[in-house]
Amino acid sequence: MDNKLYEIFNEKNVIIENKDMTWQEAVKIASEPLLKEGKITDVYVENMMKNVEVNGPYMVLTDYFALMHAKAGEGVNEVSMSLLVNNKNIDLEGKPVRIFMVLASVDKSSHLEYLQKISEILLDEDNFNTILHGEKEKILQILKNN
Amino acid sequence: MKVLAVCGFGVGSSMVLKMALDKVAKDLGIKVEVENTDLSTAKATEADAYFTSAELVSELENSVKNPVYPIHKFMDKNEVKEQFEKYLATLKEE
Numbered sequence: 522m523d524n525k526l527y528e529i530f531n532e533k534n535v536i537i538e539n540k541d542m543t544w545q546e547a548v549k550i551a552s553e554p555l556l557k558e559g560k561i562t563d564v565y566v567e568n569m570m571k572n573v574e575v576n577g578p579y580m581v582l583t584d585y586f587a588l589m590h591a592k593a594g595e596g597v598n599e600v601s602m603s604l605l606v607n608n609k610n611i612d613l614e615g616k617p618v619r620i621f622m623v624l625a626s627v628d629k630s631s632h633l634e635y636l637q638k639i640s641e642i643l644l645d646e647d648n649f650n651t652i653l654h655g656e657k658e659k660i661l662q663i664l665k666n667n
Numbered sequence: 668m669k670v671l672a673v674c675g676f677g678v679g680s681s682m683v684l685k686m687a688l689d690k691v692a693k694d695l696g697i698k699v700e701v702e703n704t705d706l707s708t709a710k711a712t713e714a715d716a717y718f719t720s721a722e723l724v725s726e727l728e729n730s731v732k733n734p735v736y737p738i739h740k741f742m743d744k745n746e747v748k749e750q751f752e753k754y755l756a757t758l759k760e761e
Contacts (some may be wrong), residue, residue, distance in 0.1 A: 576675075576722075577722075579675035579680070579720055579722070580739045581679075581740065582680070582683055582740055582742035582743075583741075583743040583744075584740070584741045584743065586742065588679065588680070588683070590679055624679065632679075633682060636679060636682055636683065637686065638681065640682070640683045640686040640687075641686065642743070643742060644686065644687060644690055644742065644744065
């Protein structure tokens with residue numbers, strides 16, 4: 522595969538927080554770097570929140586991890602991702618989440634290689650625990666290695 | 668053995684589920700071909716077993732003849748393993 526995660530994650534779009542917040546606030550904080558760079562617009566952020574309201578918290582793919590996404594192409598200028606790790610639990614419609622990953626895709630396929638790599642990383646328990654513990658340098662290191 | 672990982676759009680979550688199923692099968696030492704797809708394609712695709720979110724189970728069950736297993740958390744290896752083993756157990760009974 523050609524696409525590397527280090528092309529997509531960097532100092533700016535990996536955010537570590539340690540405060541009480543709602544899941545809506547978490548989605549906004551996680552989206553901020555992508556909004557600033559013009560990769561997504563407010564429409565996409567609203568659509569991600571609507572997705573939870575309409576379809577329930579199915580994006581919580583395992584305990585403490587939510588893959589936030591909405592319809593491809595709507596409010597997305599460039600395939601992009603960002604990551605927020607909060608050191609306190611955030612309630613997402615009844616499920617505890619600490620890792621919010623935003624995935625924005627322009628079409629049905631351009632993000633798949635990234636998603637596949639992310640899944641590989643997160644299915645590895647050591648990597649998952651490192652990300653959950655929220656040390657930015659270590660998280661960037663894992664992402665850079667893949 | 669061919670199994671399908673199914674989600675609403677067949678773009679994101681079903682691939683994550685496919686990878687979890689691949690990993691579980693590998694851990695168990697079982698050869699299995701896992702494909703991911705959206706709900707409407709899955710309805711018309713033959714497979715030995717289907718894995719999907721709890722919300723989609725009944726709709727899929729109405730359209731396919733082989734068993735459908737619900738997964739609440741697509742990346743939860745323990746849950747995926749448990750459901751996959753349920754399917755394997757049905758094979759032993761036959």
